[in-house]
Amino acid sequence: MAVNKKLNFPKRKKKKSRQQNKLGKAPGTISYMGDKERSDSIIYSTTYNADSFETKEFSSLEQFFKEERNDQTSWINVVGISDEPFIEKLGKHFNLNPLVLEDIVNTEQRPKVDEYDDYIFGIFRMLYISEEEEIVGEHVALVLHENTVLVFQEVKADVFNGVRERITSKLGRIRTRGADYLFFALLDAIVDNYFLAIENLNNRIEILEEEVYQNPEPVVAQNIQQLKKEILKIRRWIFPVKELISRLIDTENTLIKKDTKLFLRDVLDHAIEINESLQIYREMSMSLMEMYMSNMSNKMNEVMKVLTIMASIFIPLTFIAGIYGMNFDHMPELHYKYGYYVVWIVMILLFIGMMIYFKKKKWL
């Protein structure tokens, strides 16, 4: 993992465009906020019940609307949310409030859950680890109708492969249950992937810890600060989830059945655990910085000791040599036969005395 690489400071372009796009527009205006290149949306539709399942792919809405959907459970997965008219038509078909559509395409939207009369709408961040071992957070919107779960995501990569496989392979109870269970299963997949982010942070803390102890370079301090920033960012995505799931469990909306709430309680448990971990990592990153500072201070001490020892030993000796380098006419010692040797002995004794003194002070 490339923890030690030098940081570069990207100029934020996303937010700026957000302001320019958004300011002064009427609420409920659907305008894509993301930084991905605009592309067509594709719909992946999966319908299933206990006995059968079918997967289809649509790139035009007309085709999709023609398709008949009986009382099977449907998972409508929309990939690509930059095509606003597409989203708007789809939204109308499913009777979604314009404010909901606005949130769906607003990739900066913070996690939220809103209940409407005939559907429940949620925005979350799905986290996964990129190939560069970095934590990526992607905007995802879920809408639960009676028999349908709509999923909106920016790119095709997601965290739902496990759910797909369970449907395909008829694993677990997913095929025998309704849309609310699918909704839960997707939420569960999102939250389970938070553990990967947590693990990634944990690994980085461990690497940084080792580096702080063994090689406290300035770049390590930068990496600690970078880590702190990332924890702040991720906490912002993860922190609200706990309360949102709580609200789903307490809702009186009949879209979520009572036995599915039992499963949501499990997801809530995980969300709480993840929040606790983030809190702990935050405190640990602060301790790391503290430790870094203490090691810096320690190194300074080491440097100062070397200087002090060298200076304290050789400056007095040089002074003695200086004395007998003077050119006075009358300096009797200069003419003693063993004067030179006596001076050497005095200097060696002084040296030994100094060494003993520093030894006693534990500077050596």
Added chain:
Amino acid sequence: MAVNKKLNFPKRKKKKSRQQNKLGKAPGTISYMGDKERSDSIIYSTTYNADSFETKEFSSLEQFFKEERNDQTSWINVVGISDEPFIEKLGKHFNLNPLVLEDIVNTEQRPKVDEYDDYIFGIFRMLYISEEEEIVGEHVALVLHENTVLVFQEVKADVFNGVRERITSKLGRIRTRGADYLFFALLDAIVDNYFLAIENLNNRIEILEEEVYQNPEPVVAQNIQQLKKEILKIRRWIFPVKELISRLIDTENTLIKKDTKLFLRDVLDHAIEINESLQIYREMSMSLMEMYMSNMSNKMNEVMKVLTIMASIFIPLTFIAGIYGMNFDHMPELHYKYGYYVVWIVMILLFIGMMIYFKKKKWL
């Protein structure tokens, strides 16, 4: 953006006059608190319904009162609040409580929402970015009556141009809805502009971060502290908004209709998001200061190392030269043929030894 300029310390004059103005006066006394020069108030009145709209400008109250307003929605925009008698008469016309009028002209008033029997009254700060790229906070007061929204502001510049355009151009649903929707639209415009302040702070943090890493001058520390102060100031303006909007959503007052509350929920979302960002920026500015200190410490270490290396190498060598500068009669080495060259060799070996030692200590 001129982040690096030296700070100057303006003496606060505003507050002082506030104390002198206010102390001992009866509550409900209407006295302007701002630091703008007193000027006449102007009323911009916009009346509209789905089919028509009209904009008028009044500089005298008499004229304004004569104007008949049928059951259309009216937006009465008062610019200039330093003319107390003007405000008082207007207030009486609209049946406003003296305490409300006091708050309208009190530019230091913290954001608040008060419900009265037949109107809802709110004070907010609108934030925008000045041409000097600084965050400016202007006092604005909103009053929602059945068919009318009163807006009081100090200067003409405001954040409501988008709303004006939507009315003029009949964009979105604003023309078909009543005064409560207008009230929401204005609030929405105020809160949306907070994102600009947030973005401004974010940019400054990024610039400071770069400077801390690359050029940690004392002026950078001053700028970090200045940023912290500004975040504190802005937080004070923004923090209460969250709760105020929450209260508007929960109110049983029929002035705000149920479907407008759905929109207010959206504004609440934004207010929460902005508060979170401010909290994160606060923590990041603390990290910046920490990083600055760590870099200072690091630079000190560098300086000390250079000193120690220079002193540790040359002080012993100077001592050796000092030895053979002594003038003893009997110093046999002086008369050796290669004495001088031996001394040079010894000194060079010492030098190399030192270099190896410092290399091993990773000081070089």
Added chain:
Amino acid sequence: MAVNKKLNFPKRKKKKSRQQNKLGKAPGTISYMGDKERSDSIIYSTTYNADSFETKEFSSLEQFFKEERNDQTSWINVVGISDEPFIEKLGKHFNLNPLVLEDIVNTEQRPKVDEYDDYIFGIFRMLYISEEEEIVGEHVALVLHENTVLVFQEVKADVFNGVRERITSKLGRIRTRGADYLFFALLDAIVDNYFLAIENLNNRIEILEEEVYQNPEPVVAQNIQQLKKEILKIRRWIFPVKELISRLIDTENTLIKKDTKLFLRDVLDHAIEINESLQIYREMSMSLMEMYMSNMSNKMNEVMKVLTIMASIFIPLTFIAGIYGMNFDHMPELHYKYGYYVVWIVMILLFIGMMIYFKKKKWL
């Protein structure tokens, strides 16, 4: 403002006597706690209604009790609370609980509001700025009866002159309203004066900030710490007020009429604002200390750089001079015609090299 003067450490005498006075005594024992010299109490009685008002001064209770008070509103202002029997008799006359009397004379009592069957009792701190520009906090007790407000204060100086004037001059609505409005007006005066304390703190922070940036002497650090202590002290006086006023607004006690509560809501607003300011000043004083430390660190860096530059330049040069001060018989360089000049050139080149090196390191 004398912010820069050296601190002196007065031994606390007050608290000690408090312990000696108080310990083991029965609760409800009335014993004066203040540090003022004991003196006689004087009663200033102001009675008024919409049409008339009258002010009298009594130094004996007998006289005061003889006075007949019809259904007018009375403001009984007691100055001097060290005469316990006086307070006790007065308390009996107004039917006050002994615990209330105990609190009235306890100048260390923290702000509180207690409701009794036929009166409401409150303890507050009134803050004003002394002539030495220091914040002074005086204990004041208010008792609201049906038609009477009792005020107990230690010394004559108070913050109620504005209220007095409004009564005398019949300004505002005070003369037309009852005792509960008077009670509010006094509370309002107390809280309004908190703004003066806040302003004083703000000024001191600004002065200290300037000093930290321009002249970070140790005395500045002391003053910052002193400021922090004072903020803690003042917060203790001001913090509870918010909740107390809240409680007065929510009370079901009929002593406070509904329209007076509207005014109290205004006072509550101010109390909240003041608390926020204190919180901000607290954070700013912490930032100041941080800045002070960073400046210290910076100055140290400066000192070290000078030392390092001087030593790094002259120690090697001295070494070279030392070499050619040696007395070996065979030192060919000594006999070269231009040896001396070559040495000078070498030394000058070394000097220039060093300067370039330090320039590149930005130490110059």
Added chain:
Amino acid sequence: MAVNKKLNFPKRKKKKSRQQNKLGKAPGTISYMGDKERSDSIIYSTTYNADSFETKEFSSLEQFFKEERNDQTSWINVVGISDEPFIEKLGKHFNLNPLVLEDIVNTEQRPKVDEYDDYIFGIFRMLYISEEEEIVGEHVALVLHENTVLVFQEVKADVFNGVRERITSKLGRIRTRGADYLFFALLDAIVDNYFLAIENLNNRIEILEEEVYQNPEPVVAQNIQQLKKEILKIRRWIFPVKELISRLIDTENTLIKKDTKLFLRDVLDHAIEINESLQIYREMSMSLMEMYMSNMSNKMNEVMKVLTIMASIFIPLTFIAGIYGMNFDHMPELHYKYGYYVVWIVMILLFIGMMIYFKKKKWL
């Protein structure tokens, strides 16, 4: 007060025995936890009503049980709680739950209040100042029955002498009220003594503050840390009291009469005040440490300045002297008539220049 003495680190023996004693034992097992030597328990019984009172001392339970107690109020004061069978028998006599007895002899028990059907049980810490001016915290258990208050304490010293005197001398209203008032009076005495601890802490903070400013030795830092630890310890004893008294005030248990609750409200006030003080002292002790660090840093600066000034002045001068100590054959300056004096003048000018430079830098 011996604030400056060196700390010694006693090994904790108490807790170890606690674990060995306690682990695996059935709940409700009565086993003494304290570190006092085991000794016999003595019962001091005080019975009184408005007209009479009587004090007796029992060292055997048989005698005590024989004693008839009519409808007077009884204060049964048990000194010594290490004799478990004694406590058990007494507990059975008064119908106490084994869990209550377990808590009574558990000297490590944190403050608590438990209500049972016919009695209220409370554990508190009484604090007093020892002769060595240290804060001592003693475990005390109170049980309120209809007519009886049981008090259990480890040693004879306690904080109840004031209460005893009020009973003996018939001061205040204690003799005319029942057991619940006695219970309150004891609680009041305990809480009033907390002020002594608070005062002691305050004095120590003031002494440390003076020392930090005038003589920042390492031992001062140790004392500050020691103070912080003590504040943490005391807070643990005092913090829960606030809530416990609150609960006593809100209880529907008829053992505590309504007018006694009025007095408890007073105790609650004190408990809140004490908690606030502790909080302030905690922040002040942190400031002290900060100040200590800043003074250390300042002293370092002073040391560095002296070094830099000495080195910067004399190293260049020594270099000049070194130049003219060289032995080149051709050094024209050496033969100038006034060469020596010129060198002196140059050196003196250099010295003066340096002094001016350092003066300008404010290092002198």
Added chain:
Amino acid sequence: MAVNKKLNFPKRKKKKSRQQNKLGKAPGTISYMGDKERSDSIIYSTTYNADSFETKEFSSLEQFFKEERNDQTSWINVVGISDEPFIEKLGKHFNLNPLVLEDIVNTEQRPKVDEYDDYIFGIFRMLYISEEEEIVGEHVALVLHENTVLVFQEVKADVFNGVRERITSKLGRIRTRGADYLFFALLDAIVDNYFLAIENLNNRIEILEEEVYQNPEPVVAQNIQQLKKEILKIRRWIFPVKELISRLIDTENTLIKKDTKLFLRDVLDHAIEINESLQIYREMSMSLMEMYMSNMSNKMNEVMKVLTIMASIFIPLTFIAGIYGMNFDHMPELHYKYGYYVVWIVMILLFIGMMIYFKKKKWL
């Protein structure tokens, strides 16, 4: 206790496998998470009533299921939870929800309590001190049925020996009470053992404190940071327990009888106390780090003083010697008879002057 040993940084393997195991699996999938080697599960069954008790050991489920259990209280202790099919069959036998089984084998599960219709399920951490004096936290799951308590643990070592002995030896009331009392007794044993962890932390803080004061090596800082991490980890295990027990006390589930709740209140008390201790230890570990930094700073000061004293004394003296080592033709002092002695006297006077100066500065 080996506090001073160098830290090593184990790579976490557990979590990684967790992710690989868990991701994409259906909820309610039972998969062992621990890092112990997989082994067979063994069931220790203890059945008892007031008159009799019996202990049996089963390694096959068939045998266990055959066993008849009358209306006695049963304690089914399952050791080893890595054999998933075993756990699943057992779970079906006792009618446990798959989500419960998932938690039972999930050794990373955070403490929780879930109530189901006919059983109560709880996950806790039992802490004990290993032979290496380290705090070990083992996952334990408790299930309370009407007459049965199921206990699942990874390894045989546990904290329940005291409970076993009380059952065997018929100590206390355990044999006469039902399964809910057994459940409480096990919980009580778990919480009581937390005190051992607390004591271990306390001892380590005391040792570190001593080391910080007497020998502040870098390894001490590492140990302080290590301690902080461990406190964070343990707090995570212990913190939720308080609330969980609270919930058990407040439950309306009839599985826990009213008089057992009285005992649970006692456990709650302990849990609160332990949490408080952890909080205090956390603050103390922060103080330790602060003290370490202050001691580092102090040592640096010491080093600097020695350097400054040596340099300040000998550099000027060397300069003087250098002066008279110059070779000018005209240096009158060199030819004075007592010149050499005068120089010595001057140098000695300078030395004494310096010493007095440093003495006055308290650097010696």
